[in-house]
Amino acid sequence: MPETMKSFVIKTVGATEVVEKPIPDPGPEEAIVRTTAALICTSDVHTVKGALPVPDGRTLGHESVGVIHKLGSAVTGFEEGQRVVVCAVTPCYRCSACQRGFTSQCGGALGGYKYTVQMDGNMAEYFVVPAAAANLTPIPEAISDEQAAYCCDMLTTGFMGVEHCYLQFGETVAIFAQGPVGLSATIGAQLMGAGRIIAVESRPERQALAKRFGATDIVDFSKGNPVEQIMDLTGGEGVDAAIEAFGFPQTFEDCLRVTKAGGRVSNIGYHGENPAPLQLPLDAFGLGMNDKAVHTGLCPGGSERMKRLLRLLESGRIDPTPMTTHTFGFDRISEAFEMMTTKADGIVKPLITFP
């Protein structure tokens, strides 16, 4: 009889619960990790609301770090007991999409995002790591579990948003919304040489975080049209690139409107909650001829990328932990998830600790 573990699952659309499940065994290329810390992601809130079709009883979560509990027979180069971080996206690295460089589209569109969608997530005491050789990343001693957990989704997604801006040093970027992913994009824009970072956000505590992370200008959309405000700030020129970190059709359109000819729009917002198609108005789109580009993507994974993020944390060049506004033990996961749903108490990112 296998030992069991506690898992935080979707009971049915709109409801969650903690259940006991057997501790999984690894396949030959897999590993089992014992969770030590995790973050709750707003995507899971969307999932519970029904945005993604997942079976009842599926474990939630995709931002967990821990300790290697068991290695599959074909996995070499790691040791049980090692502290590791695992990205929310865990590609196979061998299929057609992976070989083409689109590892987040492993096996098909968005297919690299396996936790919760294709298999149990990792808001549980133990979790499975597919293709462990490529998806396990040892955590340097100097890095805390909390810091490492920000690599799983927030930092890699936010930084991808900046990479898709194809910035030249000193260019100007606008980042729409400063939730955890937008704030991570702000950290990334500062890291990757932006000259001016215009953060669009109305909540004071998030504005303060944005400034702390490198925003040079704050645009409060509750105080006027953000497009006009950004055009004013840039002397009518517009920005070189804009990042959509909100997931709303008007915001996407605003991103297009604030970019100059030759500008780039980078989408990291999750548009699953709004069924309407995104729009490209012809004036902002230059009738399809103003050298603008739109890029999209999903949370890039892999141990090499995780290693680069960890190196930046280790050298102190970035520190996302000011985003952790709340901390809960895993026994209070339901309460934490409820807060993340209501966004009560100015919550940005709740850390979950495991015994």
Add this chain to the structure above:
Amino acid sequence: MPETMKSFVIKTVGATEVVEKPIPDPGPEEAIVRTTAALICTSDVHTVKGALPVPDGRTLGHESVGVIHKLGSAVTGFEEGQRVVVCAVTPCYRCSACQRGFTSQCGGALGGYKYTVQMDGNMAEYFVVPAAAANLTPIPEAISDEQAAYCCDMLTTGFMGVEHCYLQFGETVAIFAQGPVGLSATIGAQLMGAGRIIAVESRPERQALAKRFGATDIVDFSKGNPVEQIMDLTGGEGVDAAIEAFGFPQTFEDCLRVTKAGGRVSNIGYHGENPAPLQLPLDAFGLGMNDKAVHTGLCPGGSERMKRLLRLLESGRIDPTPMTTHTFGFDRISEAFEMMTTKADGIVKPLITFP
């Protein structure tokens, strides 16, 4: 009293005429070219219909080649009498957009397209060349005026459409519509290593040209949904890239639908005739997360690019002249323009010869 020349102008929205204008004098950095051959572009048909706001009496045309008639005082390295081609887009090469690499956006969005929009076009016996040092390109002896005229807009635009596909050799591309620009994209896709070129077109004569220029598959949209046909042809996988060469919202959307995750949509269609915004349906757009990209642009100019096109014509690697379905003397320009408007007699591209 200056000598005069015949010019083909927009009389008012909906009407054209041939008028006499003074032969222009060059500014210090300009040149005057005596026209020897020209092509009529569908954009001019749009302009006469009122798509672009231009003053009455403005000369039309932007696909002309000729002989240097007079050089501005600061222009060196050329000689009067030299045969030259001049791109439809004539950037300054020194402004902010030009320095950033977006020469077609010279001085502002779409600002590199100066003929007809900002100054007289070149469907006239003589025409002005701005920033002549960068915009005059000598034509090698072996190249006919007709061949060179295809460099002005058709080839450079169609090839840009392919460049914005960022193709790996052997990849699959779908090209929607096989008008002159779409056919030029087909020539370019063949030239730049596509493994499979799916041309979407219903007119038999254009299908035949597409095949001649390298299309490996023809999809006739009059015989069924082109998206379904392309998905069938690719075993359900979709294409690596799609080129919109039609200028219609549904076509743009179809381009998005036929690309696989990680695919690129490259727009070269002119969307000025349909006021509705272009749409990105969330399923085809992967909720903004399927690593797709959209690129736009406008007819890249400059003598270096023209030289590279001429080299390809000279080595016989490309030959667009099968597109020339009709030839008229400049004295019959009104008749030719009328045919281009009605698309009578299977016209693809009419060549205008000058005495």
Add this chain to the structure above:
Amino acid sequence: MPETMKSFVIKTVGATEVVEKPIPDPGPEEAIVRTTAALICTSDVHTVKGALPVPDGRTLGHESVGVIHKLGSAVTGFEEGQRVVVCAVTPCYRCSACQRGFTSQCGGALGGYKYTVQMDGNMAEYFVVPAAAANLTPIPEAISDEQAAYCCDMLTTGFMGVEHCYLQFGETVAIFAQGPVGLSATIGAQLMGAGRIIAVESRPERQALAKRFGATDIVDFSKGNPVEQIMDLTGGEGVDAAIEAFGFPQTFEDCLRVTKAGGRVSNIGYHGENPAPLQLPLDAFGLGMNDKAVHTGLCPGGSERMKRLLRLLESGRIDPTPMTTHTFGFDRISEAFEMMTTKADGIVKPLITFP
């Protein structure tokens, strides 16, 4: 007792022989292929001469195609009996170098090249395919074994040489030496839009193949300094890119000399036979400031790349088989290898057929 197979091995430095070895069994992620056709590579000639340190008795060969004989327990998506091509380089796709995109450097410098160096090669009746999920590529019915065998090394290496030229369409490229890899680069340069292809070669039969594959100019280095000849051909301007496909210090230097400022040198020559360091003379290198770049690489593998090559063969856009000057049954492998060593009878590439 396992069945045995015939293998062509290095007996000791300077000598080869055919021996019996057990037919291998696949590990969980491996496959066993029964060979149906193979090409002999000059690299193996170098290896037998002692250029690479390999143990006595190691099977030679890395350009083989065949039929899947047995699949490892973890390999899905393939069937026994399927015709497949396997690249000379068989990366794991999961290590650090692979994740960084340098799959030929799998596990360390040049580490993706496993056949003969790290394990038995595939000039044998059966051979092992590591990481089979990523390294097996089904061959379309219309493609012959001979055609497919050119994908293993010749085409992928030659095309990489062109990719590392970062060509704009219509640019000029010089390719030094027209052995099988140089000829493949010529095919690739034609495929990927070069405007002018200058092939440097002295042997008439290779000159003829170069022309057939798209070379626009032939420079015979036996009739004068090739640098001077190329500068003359380009009006003193030089080429945009040069490919070193010979593997000799002077040739590498010549590549640098014939490129214009901003030019690229792409190395695909194997420099293992000449111990002297390659040199960058300061005048040709612009004192380190003339915007030149040098790129290197090794035979990129993977089923996605093989699929793209096969698609080009299938559409008839490329056909390397005119390089096959000789054909031998596997029972005459020693004779074929000897001819490849002496380059007798104008041999370019010998095909080996299996019963």
Add this chain to the structure above:
Amino acid sequence: MPETMKSFVIKTVGATEVVEKPIPDPGPEEAIVRTTAALICTSDVHTVKGALPVPDGRTLGHESVGVIHKLGSAVTGFEEGQRVVVCAVTPCYRCSACQRGFTSQCGGALGGYKYTVQMDGNMAEYFVVPAAAANLTPIPEAISDEQAAYCCDMLTTGFMGVEHCYLQFGETVAIFAQGPVGLSATIGAQLMGAGRIIAVESRPERQALAKRFGATDIVDFSKGNPVEQIMDLTGGEGVDAAIEAFGFPQTFEDCLRVTKAGGRVSNIGYHGENPAPLQLPLDAFGLGMNDKAVHTGLCPGGSERMKRLLRLLESGRIDPTPMTTHTFGFDRISEAFEMMTTKADGIVKPLITFP
């Protein structure tokens, strides 16, 4: 009779002097700037020693800022009296090399570097700006002349060195030598997202500046082989990219040796003082097959790039002025130049002020 100005010139190889020259008049596309501040560059020391062939009496200097004194007849968009910075490299933006994107190779190899080489430099009370429309950049009020002067050569060159490393965020870079250009590369590597910056330098005051500018590790080559030290620091793995900022054959070779497979070597060192060719040893170069690349370049100019540098200074993201170890009035230019030649008193960069 024209007014005269003081100019600091090369008298003959090995000697300098201050002479009176007429204040120049601008051509139609030029501007005249009255100098307010300048930096002395080690390149000028090399030039006086005879490294570049320049005529006796040629004015030295290429790192000057000032105030627009007079505009050419064709220059619009600027006003006399405006504070401006002018890059050391002043391309035409219209020739073949400029159109291909290699503006520093304007008109031919290294041809964008016009000051001193093709015309009088700008260590003088007034100086000419060619192609003023593209080469004049207004200085924001908040930026001092001293700060702006670092844009002319130091920052643009050092940052190009980093751009040619094609860094992914979090990667590791080694920078060989921490003179003013190497220190600028350190500033750039920190700005553009390097995870670890290993600065190779022996002088304590330069080591201190390197740390201040973002170096995470210092390697003192006077205390042991720098290659071994760097391999030790990286656990035997090597760095992703190395910048040669010294201009010495052994250093160039060391850069190649410390990079891992797939690594990039970026040269910004001036190799004009050492006639020997640079070398690529076959082991470090992977026999020409280890996916390494070498990039070179020269001080990129243009107002757009200058604007981006100024934006970074304005937002306080970078500040190179700690490099200014000494300040002299222009009347003491000879003394300052002598110190720069002998590198006395720990001099890094001397600022020259004008009355």
